Amino acid sequence: MLSSLWNIILLVTISSASIIRDFQVAQPPVVPVDAKRCTVEIFSHDFANSFADGPAIAQLDPPDDCGSVGSWAAITLNLTVTTNGTQFDRLGIFTFHNVEIWRTSTFEPTIGDGIIWTYMKDVTQYIPLFSEPGEFLLELDNLIETGLDGVYSTTVTANYYESSTSHPSAKKADMIIPLSTLSNTTGDDASVPPSFSINVTIPQNTIAIYAELFASGNGLEEDWFFNVPDEFFPNISPNITSAHDGFREVRLLIDGLVAGVAFPYITIFSGGFIPSFWRPIGSYGVAELPTYFVDVSPFVPLLTDGLPHNFTLDVVSAEANHTINPNWFVSGILQVVLDSSSERTTGSLTVHSATDYANTSITGSVADFGHFDATVTATRGIHIEADILGGSGQSTHVVWTQDLVFSNIQTYRNDGLFATLTQTSNGTSTSTHNGVVVLSDIFSYPFKTRFDYLDATLTNWTSSIDHSYDRALLPNPLRVASTINNHQTTDGFFQLGAEKMGNFGNGTNNNTFSYFDAEGNTYTRRVNATNSNFNDTITIPLDEIGGNLAH
Numbered sequence: 001m002l003s004s005l006w007n008i009i010l011l012v013t014i015s016s017a018s019i020i021r022d023f024q025v026a027q028p029p030v031v032p033v034d035a036k037r038c039t040v041e042i043f044s045h046d047f048a049n050s051f052a053d054g055p056a057i058a059q060l061d062p063p064d065d066c067g068s069v070g071s072w073a074a075i076t077l078n079l080t081v082t083t084n085g086t087q088f089d090r091l092g093i094f095t096f097h098n099v100e101i102w103r104t105s106t107f108e109p110t111i112g113d114g115i116i117w118t119y120m121k122d123v124t125q126y127i128p129l130f131s132e133p134g135e136f137l138l139e140l141d142n143l144i145e146t147g148l149d150g151v152y153s154t155t156v157t158a159n160y161y162e163s164s165t166s167h168p169s170a171k172k173a174d175m176i177i178p179l180s181t182l183s184n185t186t187g188d189d190a191s192v193p194p195s196f197s198i199n200v201t202i203p204q205n206t207i208a209i210y211a212e213l214f215a216s217g218n219g220l221e222e223d224w225f226f227n228v229p230d231e232f233f234p235n236i237s238p239n240i241t242s243a244h245d246g247f248r249e250v251r252l253l254i255d256g257l258v259a260g261v262a263f264p265y266i267t268i269f270s271g272g273f274i275p276s277f278w279r280p281i282g283s284y285g286v287a288e289l290p291t292y293f294v295d296v297s298p299f300v301p302l303l304t305d306g307l308p309h310n311f312t313l314d315v316v317s318a319e320a321n322h323t324i325n326p327n328w329f330v331s332g333i334l335q336v337v338l339d340s341s342s343e344r345t346t347g348s349l350t351v352h353s354a355t356d357y358a359n360t361s362i363t364g365s366v367a368d369f370g371h372f373d374a375t376v377t378a379t380r381g382i383h384i385e386a387d388i389l390g391g392s393g394q395s396t397h398v399v400w401t402q403d404l405v406f407s408n409i410q411t412y413r414n415d416g417l418f419a420t421l422t423q424t425s426n427g428t429s430t431s432t433h434n435g436v437v438v439l440s441d442i443f444s445y446p447f448k449t450r451f452d453y454l455d456a457t458l459t460n461w462t463s464s465i466d467h468s469y470d471r472a473l474l475p476n477p478l479r480v481a482s483t484i485n486n487h488q489t490t491d492g493f494f495q496l497g498a499e500k501m502g503n504f505g506n507g508t509n510n511n512t513f514s515y516f517d518a519e520g521n522t523y524t525r526r527v528n529a530t531n532s533n534f535n536d537t538i539t540i541p542l543d544e545i546g547g548n549l550a551h
């Protein structure tokens with residue numbers, strides 16, 4: 001492994017006369033830089049009235065000039081977008097063979113010369129999909145109307161890296177099965193509530209299944225963490241926030257039994273809080289929303305009967321009836337591992353200790369209308385065990401556990417115009433197969449914010465955020481364990497103009513990022529920015545990149 005240390009220090013002031021290059025801090029995908037690379041343009045597409053016109057759809061065939069199909073060392077996708085004018089942030093869903101492989105969101109454009117960004121996404125884990133010709137789709141619903149003229153012009157390319165003795169083929173599942181709507185004309189994610197269910201039939205010689213879940217809140221659920229418990233909702237103007245509390249649990253059920261859950265990370269889209277926070281540095285996760293992992297292997301003995309089984313995804317709150325607002329977009333992926341024998345796998349689910357819902361509590365006190373404190377807490381313990389006997393005689397004892405803790409402390413003052421929120425969400429999920437750790441997720445997503453409307457017109461406000469993403473993750477045994485620590489602090493002011501136009505904002509955004517993985521790859525970045533106005537000046541007083549991936 002090359003171990004150079006690379007440092008860039010930049011002091012840049014970008015004026016409105018040039019195109020602004022936005023970015024989300026992230027490690028570059030780990031790829032063999034000296035391997036043969038084959039680049040395929042998947043499509044170039046302008047998303048204008050795409051709510052009506054639909055997604056970009058292209059047929060993608062595996063290249064045959066980078067070694068044998070499926071034997072690649074890595075695959076990455078390059079999404080490059082330019083846009084100019086005024087537009088909301090928009091959600092982007094990439095699917096291939098009806099499987100969601102990447103959820104992203106757009107940066108908001110500027111007038112002047114607009115913006116550009118590139119994000120590189122590692123899709124090596126989906127090599128089984130890229131090994132077959134199929135329909136590749138990006139749903140990015142956009143709307144052009146008075147005051148909103150930004151068109152998102154995208155180019156998507158795939159890079160395949162040839163394997164060799166020094167860069168072996170990536171490990172891969174034998175099969176990938178979507179938990180999606182299977183639509184060929186949209187992004188395949190389901191909108192919940194109500195819950196989404198799909199029948200899945202798995203091969204009878206399956207010996208392990210690892211799930212990956214996608215989930216993000218939209219509409220009244222975009223700021224779910226700010227939602228007020230129903231008990232306190234009569235004490236605040238519905239113009240300020242929404243009901244159904246600030247706790248969300250994403251659940252995966254199999255035939256009605258909880259298989260695993262996620263306490264989601266807060267992804268703030270580029271129109272969130274104060275849009276000028278996020279120019280040019282996006283909130284962590286905005287270009288590649290975090291996903292969540294569950295070892296579904298303990299259910300294998302129940303699933304190998306050759307019959308369809310009911311997989312359900314939903315999102316629930318801490319309210320007595322678990323209700324949430326519309327809507328969350330959810331989907332999932334099953335990475336399936338088969339036994340060497342084609343005989344049916346047998347065994348039994350020996351322990352299933354998982355309540356239907358997390359243990360939650362809602363407390364607080366009201367002084368007056370728009371003046372109250374509310375706290376939501378949740379804990380979640382899951383313990384599932386199984387013995388799995390493959391047709392080859394291979395026997396595996398699986399233990400899957402989750403131990404998660406959450407709290408969301410809200411204070412509202414001054415008729416609700418002044419709010420603070422302190423949220424902690426952390427936990428450990430672990431799976432062992434015959435005592436060997438195959439999945440481990442140790443996360444902590446602390447989030448602290450202040451949101452201060454300057455008067456009852458709700459047209460101007462100041463806000464600050466202190467947000468971290470700390471996660472040591474081995475998603476499944478087909479991938480490499482890595483640790484990411486990101487800390488982002490922002491503060492600023494915003495003044496809403498007339499008719500979605502003429503907004504004024506400013507802000508600072510300071511980030512400290514580090515990545516390291518079990519193969520010795522490292523990447524660090526410290527970058528600060530100030531954006532003094534929507535269309536005006538960006539200053540980057542600090543941009544320091546280090547680690548052996550810093551090329």
Ligand SMILES: *[C@@H]1O[C@H](CO)[C@@H](O)[C@H](O)[C@H]1NC(C)=O
Nearest residue numbers: 078079080118120155156157
């Ligand atoms: C990504 O694609 C854009 C244009 O499509 C290209 O200009 C850029 O060099 C590519 N970036 C990388 C890192 O491949």
Ligand SMILES: *[C@@H]1O[C@H](CO)[C@@H](O)[C@H](O)[C@H]1NC(C)=O
Nearest residue numbers: 019083084085111112113114
């Ligand atoms: C962006 O739009 C403005 C106003 O329509 C125009 O003057 C400018 O040339 C455009 N910039 C680019 C890079 O297209």
Ligand SMILES: *[C@@H]1O[C@H](CO)[C@@H](O)[C@H](O)[C@H]1NC(C)=O
Nearest residue numbers: 097098135181182183184185
């Ligand atoms: C999607 O296309 C596949 C292949 O043509 C077809 O089998 C399937 O029925 C289609 N799905 C839907 C929901 O139309």
Ligand SMILES: *[C@@H]1O[C@H](CO)[C@@H](O)[C@H](O)[C@H]1NC(C)=O
Nearest residue numbers: 196197198199200308309310
């Ligand atoms: C699953 O299949 C059963 C019949 O095997 C059917 O009754 C049920 O409606 C199906 N469920 C879904 C979600 O498609």
Ligand SMILES: *[C@@H]1O[C@H](CO)[C@@H](O)[C@H](O)[C@H]1NC(C)=O
Nearest residue numbers: 236237238239240456457458
């Ligand atoms: C909410 O906003 C609407 C329209 O802006 C206004 O008519 C209404 O009085 C507001 N409600 C409260 C409770 O402030």
Ligand SMILES: *[C@@H]1O[C@H](CO)[C@@H](O)[C@H](O)[C@H]1NC(C)=O
Nearest residue numbers: 195197253255256257310312
């Ligand atoms: C699938 O499971 C969910 C959750 O238990 C349940 O609500 C739904 O009715 C089930 N669907 C079928 C077709 O059995």
Ligand SMILES: *[C@@H]1O[C@H](CO)[C@@H](O)[C@H](O)[C@H]1NC(C)=O
Nearest residue numbers: 230231243319320321322323
């Ligand atoms: C759940 O309870 C809330 C009150 O806490 C109520 O507003 C809502 O309508 C209920 N939802 C359902 C689906 O029963």
Ligand SMILES: *[C@@H]1O[C@H](CO)[C@@H](O)[C@H](O)[C@H]1NC(C)=O
Nearest residue numbers: 403404405425426427428444
């Ligand atoms: C969550 O974090 C708290 C304090 O940061 C720590 O005491 C606790 O052990 C953590 N819990 C889990 C399940 O990781």
Ligand SMILES: *[C@@H]1O[C@H](CO)[C@@H](O)[C@H](O)[C@H]1NC(C)=O
Nearest residue numbers: 454455457458459460461495
């Ligand atoms: C906030 O907006 C209101 C209404 O547009 C305006 O009267 C007030 O002066 C603004 N306050 C600040 C501090 O800009």
Ligand SMILES: *[C@@H]1O[C@H](CO)[C@@H](O)[C@H](O)[C@H]1NC(C)=O
Nearest residue numbers: 464489490491508509510528
């Ligand atoms: C970001 O760093 C700048 C320069 O040190 C500082 O002035 C600003 O207060 C910081 N902002 C935040 C939100 O940490």
Ligand SMILES: *[C@@H]1O[C@H](CO)[C@@H](O)[C@H](O)[C@H]1NC(C)=O
Nearest residue numbers: 492493505506507508530532
């Ligand atoms: C942002 O703008 C407000 C209102 O004009 C001003 O009071 C504040 O000092 C500005 N902040 C920064 C960091 O430029």
Ligand SMILES: *[C@@H]1O[C@H](CO)[C@@H](O)[C@H](O)[C@H]1NC(C)=O
Nearest residue numbers: 489510511527528529541542
């Ligand atoms: C960058 O931001 C960090 C964290 O807020 C701060 O400590 C540091 O002084 C800033 N450095 C510069 C040069 O802005």
